[in-house]
Amino acid sequence: MISSLIARARRGTILAGSAALLLLAACQSQPDTAAVDRLPYLGEREVVPSTNGGPADTLYATIPSFTLTNQDSATITNDTFKNKVYVADFFFATCPSICPKMQSEMLRVYEKFKDDPRVLFLSHTIDPAHDSVAVLRDYAQRLGIKDASRWHFATASHDTIFSLARAYYVPAEKDDKVAGGFAHSGAFTLVDSKRRVRGLYDGMNPAEVARLMEDLPVLLKEEAENASQAAL
Numbered sequence: 001m002i003s004s005l006i007a008r009a010r011r012g013t014i015l016a017g018s019a020a021l022l023l024l025a026a027c028q029s030q031p032d033t034a035a036v037d038r039l040p041y042l043g044e045r046e047v048v049p050s051t052n053g054g055p056a057d058t059l060y061a062t063i064p065s066f067t068l069t070n071q072d073s074a075t076i077t078n079d080t081f082k083n084k085v086y087v088a089d090f091f092f093a094t095c096p097s098i099c100p101k102m103q104s105e106m107l108r109v110y111e112k113f114k115d116d117p118r119v120l121f122l123s124h125t126i127d128p129a130h131d132s133v134a135v136l137r138d139y140a141q142r143l144g145i146k147d148a149s150r151w152h153f154a155t156a157s158h159d160t161i162f163s164l165a166r167a168y169y170v171p172a173e174k175d176d177k178v179a180g181g182f183a184h185s186g187a188f189t190l191v192d193s194k195r196r197v198r199g200l201y202d203g204m205n206p207a208e209v210a211r212l213m214e215d216l217p218v219l220l221k222e223e224a225e226n227a228s229q230a231a232l
Contacts, residue, residue: 039190039219042169042197062195063167068124068154071136076122076152078195085219086120087212088189089203090161090170092127092182093139102186102203107143109188110151112213118220121151124164126172126182128155169200188212193223 043061050056068076089106091099106121113119125131131139136153145151155161158174165172165184168191172184190199190212199215202208 037218038222039198039215042200060196061167063191063197064164066156066160066164068152068156068160069133070148070152070154071133071140072148073133074148076154080152081120081122081191081193081195083193084118084120085193085198085216085223086122086191087216088122088124088168088170088191089187090124090126090165090168090172090184092125093131093135094127095182098184098186098204102188103143105203105206105209106188108209109213109216110145113216114150116220118223119216123151123153124161125153125155126158126161126165126184128158128161131155169197190215190219192219 041060045061046059048057048059063078065078070076087106087109089102091102093099103123106123110121125136133155136155140146140148140151140153145153156164162172168187168189170185170187170189172182174182186203188201188203188209189197190201192198198219199212201212
């Protein structure tokens with residue numbers, strides 16, 4: 001049941017509201033009891049047999065390549081987040097419902113980690129027709145975000161944005177029947193330096209956002225350990 005829902009989401013079927021968030025969160029791989037200091041992985045995985053008789057490799061779903069434009073008119077790609085972890089969400093500047101609360105909660109996370117260069121933030125507009133670079137710059141400034149290199153407010157074509165939303169497991173679609181003309185969830189997605197989704201959080205729930213702030217140091221510790229092992 002759960003796997004079929006993810007498959008539908010990947011084909012473009014949007015799951016609405018908090019029910020979708022709960023279903024997708026339930027898809028997270030549960031951490032091994034012997035390694036509780038590691039976050040789970042979200043999404044599909046593939047076990048690849050070793051060619052030399054060693055242990056098999058497990059490959060996890062990753063965020064696809066993208067090219068976006070941020071509030072400073074700078075082009076940002078996956079390489080912008082190389083060797084970083086980041087938190088992503090989807091919003092639009094004229095959103096009359098959940099976006100103000102979401103961005104207020106994201107601001108809590110940003111304020112806690114703004115001095116840690118290993119952590120970045122990425123907010124995608126789902127209304128690129130209205131949310132020009134100038135609009136995004138104003139939106140960021142009203143939130144008090146002056147450093148676009150730490151928190152990117154990004155735009156691209158509708159097709160690009162909605163495709164990325166599915167990759168981040170965030171339901172988003174045009175919907176003329178709702179206020180503002182767009183329906184989307186308030187999910188925050190935590191991504192590691194290998195572009196793998198490591199957590200999904202309800203950005204409307206302060207307790208869930210607190211969990212995100214607790215999970216970030218866990219992921220940063222894992223990243224540091226992996227970097228140390230790779231250097232040996």
